């Protein structure tokens with residue numbers, strides 16, 4: 001991948017810079033953890049199939065582990081792997097005390113029930129926050145392990161001293177990975193939240209009202225300049241690969257003149273998501289040693 005240019009526009013959220021600060025803190029804390037407990041935090045990843053972007057994301061997660069001194073264990077299955085085999089591995093990892101975090105890279109092949117797989121990850125090792133117990137806790141406002149991407153968005157808002165209380169938040173996309181948890185986490189912070197999705201009629205009439213717009217649809221360039229209001233804060237969570245390049249869900253150049261802040265693709269929420277995953281792995285290790 002080509003290195004990204006420096007972010008110099010104050011309206012553009014530099015996700016890499018925020019991620020670096022989070023990782024620096026995690027690395028420090030990991031050092032302390034190792035001194036105190038004589039063990040390293042460890043993350044096990046599970047990748048099923050040959051989906052090139054998923055392979056890349058898992059690789060990026062392993063590199064991040066290396067940067068912050070977390071052990072990472074790489075488990076791979078072929079595309080045609082049976083659900084029972086994956087669950088068997090998860091149960092083994094659940095029982096191994098030296099493994100603190102378990103991450104199953106999504107999407108899984110169609111013949112596998114993702115929800116069933118997520119349910120099998122021990123809640124205290126569920127660093128992605130996809131287990132229904134952790135999702136349920138988030139819903140009642142007890143945020144522990146929550147999905148990493150929305151947590152990165154919340155962290156970025158804090159970084160810019162933006163309190164979402166009372167703001168109009170519009171989330172486009174209702175996935176379990178981003179859309180739904182983003183809506184819940186902003187609701188937990190007393191924003192007025194609306195969730196739009198593929199069946200929403202007249203998307204623009206909703207997005208135009210947003211003070212904060214979070215877009216996670218996977219539809220390249222879905223959001224144009226005329227669909228947002230002046231002074232909006234935009235988080236672009238979309239990733240579409242085309243001709244070996246990545247594109248977001250937001251038509252960046254068209255929307256930029258109207259924004260107060262915008263997270264770009266690449267270099268926005270992606271690095272922040274991985275940094276939060278590192279934080280969660282340390283959190284899981286602490287939880288399991290009884291810290």
Ligand code: GUN
Nearest residue numbers: 103104105106107128177
């Ligand atoms: N696929 C897309 N985003 C994510 C994520 O945050 N975690 C996992 N495990 N898979 C994903």
